[in-house]
Amino acid sequence: MTPATDIPLKQPAVSATAGEAEQLERALIDASTRVPVLMFYASAMVWLLIGTLLAGFVSFKLHAPDWLSDVSFLTWGRMRPVHMNVMVYGWASMVGMGTAIWLMARLCRTTLRHPLLLVTGAWFWNIGVLVGVTAILMGYSTGYQWLEFPPYAAAILVIAYALIISWAILMFRFRRGEQIYITQWYLLGAFLWFPWLYTAAQAMLFVVPVQGVMQAAVSWWYANNLLFLWLGAIALGTAYYMIPKVIGRPVYSYHLATIGFWTYALFSSWTGMQRLVDGPFPAWMITASIAATILTIIPVTTVGLNHHMTMQGYFPVMRYSPTLRFTVFGAMAYTVFSLVGVLISLRSTARYLNFTEASVAYSHLGLYAFFTMVMFGSMYYIVPRLVGREWRYATLIKLHFWASAYGVGLMSLMLLVGGLAQGASQNDSTLPFIESIQSVLPYLRGLMIAALLLTVSHFIFAFHFGLMLFGLGRTSTVPTFLNPVEAEGSETHL
């Protein structure tokens, strides 16, 4: 198969196969999104580096529990939620919004109006995360997982978000063209789901607090939906844009995409309670969530099949295009993530793995292997179009990819297998409880290797991104390929 190198790889970043008018239009749109999108990306990168260092610290401290034990804000129980919140709200949400803004502008075929709104929104968001993180460090955590930020930090995030969403609605108001592309369904969904989700959770926990165990139900409902309907929806939308775009071929089936989208919205929003299996809750809640988790196989297969059929015959392009390589990895990880989710949610296995590291593996598969990898892919595509330069070093991109891929792979494996071992000794009441910790600790040491790989990967990427930001990218008419394109005639273009 050699159709791969025909059309798409020859495309330089700022030109297109279409007519000159369309090229100009795209260039204008890209130029209008430049400041806000780079603002979101740069903030996200800073948070990513902070979160990565925190992850290493948290991971190490698990093995050195007496280390720094007289410093209150460095205690494990505060650093861990800080790491999670920095990753979810600092990195994931910001990079997701950056990519979503660019995609929206491109797909609505309209230049971005009122960029100041977005830049202000990004500043507010950063301040909100910073305030929230500081509050956790100072001991003002609310105690609800993924919602540790105190209400005043949450209020700042809501203000920031209002600025950002008002822009998205404006964008839709001025869109051109009748057709609403698949990516826009997901993005529009994410943009509307998130504020509802966030304010509903805040209201039910802090404004009109619900009683007793319902707080736990609300916070699990929130955490799962944040993963699926906010971050997951952005990542799926991005993959639906990037894969066809890079290989220059339309999506295989719109019907499959429709089924995939609606089943995703319907079923994944009902998951979450399976994590409370056998807890003090009505059994039907847990059963409903387990059923919904099993039903997410439908969106997984339809989306996976659709991507696969689109890619059919074009897989070799992954050898060259960084965007495609990261995006396809992420899209495949979505399948793995969902299947692991089903496997650890069945009542029998959930009982076994409920309180183990396996659930940490699950959230990392979703947040990193799926979401973050797709976002890396989109950044490799979008940043050159914003700064008018190409990525400087193919080697760095390759290093980034392999360190990330091996890092997250090793991490998930360690946590899953460690979780199994931990569950085995936890459920054997003849063993003292300490055995269950001893059985998982070796895996958690292995985790530190994974954390190291990811740290290397993120610093490489941050360095490369920094070069681009300061205008030190390559000036070229062809994108940076991971490997030299062997097709004849390409040498003259390079």
Add this chain to the structure above:
Amino acid sequence: MKGLLPLFLGVFGTFAFSWVGLTVIPNLQIGALNPQMDEEGTDIYPMPQSGMVAHGRSVYAANGCIYCHSQQVRPDYASSDIERKWGDRRSAPRDYLFDRPVLLGRERMGPDLANIGKRGMPHEEQPSPAPSAPAGSPAQAGAAAAQSPAASANPSPAASASPNPNGGPAIYSEAWHHKHLYAPRSMSPDTRDSNMPAYQFLYEKRRITGERSADALQLTGADAPSAGWEVVPTYDAKCLVAYLMSQDQSHSLKEVKSAGGAAPAAGSAPSPAASAAAQPGAAAASPAGSPAAAASPKSK
């Protein structure tokens, strides 16, 4: 897909479905429970917490204890929680009536703490003994065995001359918790391999002026302060331990079949919510789906 309206309606519809289904409806079902009491209106359970215990809960939340410790006992058919003596019965929604934030937990890098306070209490002072429980009941005997080393909940270490086989304060007594928080690996062979973080920032090391403080920690070996110095708990530490000592789900609940065969409270509580919770499948129904009444064959 053409037209924004169907997309908007679908996006709102699917999410509204999940929101109503997973938060609003359950909230109608278990979101307005009342404490359980007997016919005279006494023997109320649970009771609201206040003062040091309430502050201790916020210390617990602030320092992320929840990331390693759960506070829920699962039923015996689903887990070994009860065999591990973490409780006599499974937890039910009513146990958490006044908890804010509720700290059910999601991981067990440390043992469950739902009944840690009760387990530290001396046997005679159990708030709700189960007099009619058959003596041969294995879980009951096990629970008693777990409590036997505990002798005193007295905060003064001097008073807790305890049958702790390893020396030091009685297991799960206040003094034990303080020492354990300060130096988690100093306690006994059980905790030597623990990887619980030390919470030394909750304690104050100060020079002894005059008499040694009554609440100073009795530390030995490498953890002990140098001569003339002592380690005393801060207010936060005292509250945290008060909170831990308040953790007790041993009171029987009508809707829960006790694994140890303990008698549920006689008579039915007058609150309407209690009867709602007793519906089969409503909350914490036993595996056989037996209604609460069937859980008390041995009582009276």
